[in-house]
């Protein structure tokens with residue numbers, strides 16, 4: 700029997716509706732500042748998607764567009780201004796930045812309370828310590844989706860393929876926080892399939908279309924495909940969806956999988972940041 704498809708769009712929609720309700724019900728006035736540097740079409744479209752989500756649920760947005768030629772000093776000055784603006788609860792600087800700008804410096808410049816992407820060393824440190832008050836948005840989207848789809852995480856063997864600091868590593872920490880036994884694989888892992896075949900939950904965040912074949916998946920496993928690579932103008936995941944669907948128990952598609960969950964998690968972080976600011 701083919702695997703059940705976990706509809707990330709549907710789960711994200713219900714999370715967004717719940718957030719909209721919470722904003723109305725509590726009279727919150729959350730605001731997300733977005734900063735887009737340059738004209739990279741993928742980045743333009745990601746930021747537009749985030750602003751649409753804001754409009755949909757009642758989060759105000761404050762969109763800043765800077766030319767690709769902006770200096771690091773000018774960008775950091777804008778971040779400083781947004782840090783000081785009490786009406787702004789979340790700051791999102793869309794990556795990748797042009798090569799002359801340090802993503803590390805920009806990430807570290809965003810104030811702790813407004814780091815809604817959850818990328819800063821402080822947010823990540825807290826996450827690894829078990830405090831998920833500002834979880835990295837994509838890993839938070841994955842764990843929310845797994846829980847919403849009724850996947851049992853505690854006691855399961857979760858295998859994460861990919862160890863980036865924005866996806867693979869924080870995802871491994873969040874699965875560990877939920878009592879999974881976690882294996883993390885990367886480009887130097889020997890015999891990748893021998894690890895992935897042991898997974899009850901297999902999460903793949905690599906960026907190599909179709910790299911996970913049916914033979915790499917245990918029968919009945921839950922497969923979460925985080926990968927998104929543009930191939931001939933369409934988004935492709937890291938998992939060979941049609942083949943793996945015949946083996947897995949549950950599987951996320953690309954698109955309509957983790958992409959919408961990442962945006963919904965960003966909105967949740969923004970609403971939580973607003974609530975915390977209101978309580979201060």
Ligand code: NAP
Nearest residue numbers: 837861862863866885886904905906925926927957958961
């Ligand atoms: P990244 O920084 O390039 O990291 C890729 C990871 O994959 C690295 O840890 C790398 O290992 C590992 N890797 C590369 N080749 C491998 C192989 N043959 N076998 C096993 N591991 C291998 O990428 P990222 O930012 O984590 O993103 C990963 C993918 O997720 C991309 O397609 C990205 O577009 C997508 N993504 C999607 C969302 C979403 O919202 N849906 C959000 C973020 C990212 P090393 O560390 O050894 O180099």
